[in-house]
Amino acid sequence: MLLIPCPFCGDRDETEFAYGGDAGTERPADPGAATDEAWTDYLCFHDNPKGPHREFWFHRDGCRRWLTVERDTHTHELGAVRLSRP
């Protein structure tokens, strides 16, 4: 069970959160101008490391803010947690 240290709510169970996936992806700023290639990369081709991963978590049953969490996908050790949009 993950205990995610939310900057507002403190250590909270993973069951309070919704997972948002790879935080390394960048939505193309101007969707109309983005190439198919860039869209596909954004939608489908994400980092999948066995080790440190930067990922989004939404504190659904808490402060309802999006967090960017550093987590090791192998050991589940948690690193820095910050607001995705300060």
Add this chain to the structure above:
Amino acid sequence: MAAMQRYSIFSLLRGALSGHRGWQPAWRAPEPKSSYDVVIVGGGGHGLATAYYLARNHGIANVAVLERGWIGGGNTGRNTTIVRSNYLLPENQRFYEHSLKLWEGLSRDLNYNVMFSPRGVINVFHTDAQRDYWIRRHNGMRYAGIDAELLTRSDLARLVPALDLSPAIRHPIVGGVIQPRGGVARHDAVAWGYARAADALGVDIIQDCEVTGIDIQAGRVTGLQTSRGPIGAGRVGLAVAGHSSRLVEMAGIRLPIETHLLTATVSEPVKPFMDKVVSVAAAHVYVSQTDKGEVLIGGTLDGYNSWSQRGSPARLEDILSAACEYFPRVSRLRQLRHWAGVMDMSMDGSPIIARLPVEGLAMTGGWCYGGFKATPASGWCLAWTLANDAPHALNAPFSLERFRTGAVLDENGAGPVAWGH
């Protein structure tokens, strides 16, 4: 090479009368050769089946299967063994029905009892919308010539007496569907049966051999770096399930795959009380009873990228509480074990059985949580693809390009969210 010792009622009797001292090892343990025509990475069901069909269907027997641990020790040995072909999309129907037909003859084909038990796979539903969905899906199956039946509540009461059909529970069951030819098989036997049959045709099965690099010259694969030294290869097939991203990364390729955990749990053994496989839509839980009498319970993903192979206690609680809700008698059973496997979740929920953008390199992967049932057809198709350097019509839709062209196969309509399928 000694001829394969065939198993039969007579060989069993002979074994019994001679104190079981005459049995040969089911496969050899050869030293790797310096090179092979084809090297398969991954000694799960898919890799072993690929090697077997390369030798049997295509006459290519100068083949090695490299497994970093022991064969069948990956997801093949961790899964809940449900075999079915109850899909909605025509591409999936054709592929999984081909697989089911191979399952039906597999024990005879391999001369090895894989204990395929077509006991019927039932899905129950709780709302009108779910009923419409399942009827549509099963009508689609019938249209494609696949067996499918609609079940009323009284059918369910007759077929699965252990199921709680009372209207008093949180999400009462209003009906169900069944694929009668679906069922379960013995997971280890599938790996061992394919290994033994492939070995008998000349395939080298090399355990304790981890692949650490892929050699590429002028855009063509030439061999592999392994923990047991370099091994040359004319062609390479990857069948490493949850580790697909890591292997293709060695060839500089990215995949539309994320690695997630799926948990299962098994109870102490009890007398037979349920001879069907039952999936409950509302709770994402599925239950069957093994031949040993254990109640085998599976559920959904943990929901976040993970390679830990441990499984979240939160998810375990979901699975068990759902099982107790729908099968009340299960609540008094002790759980013996729970475990999790690393799932290669693809972005449309369908697999990739295809050549990769390096000459001579192909893969089967992206199996999500449904690849055990695909074992025969996945091996059959990857063998074809490696032998002909082109996909068979059955696996042509399962290309890597489809994510760029938009021809995705999103059975559940969940969109490009790996953990949403």
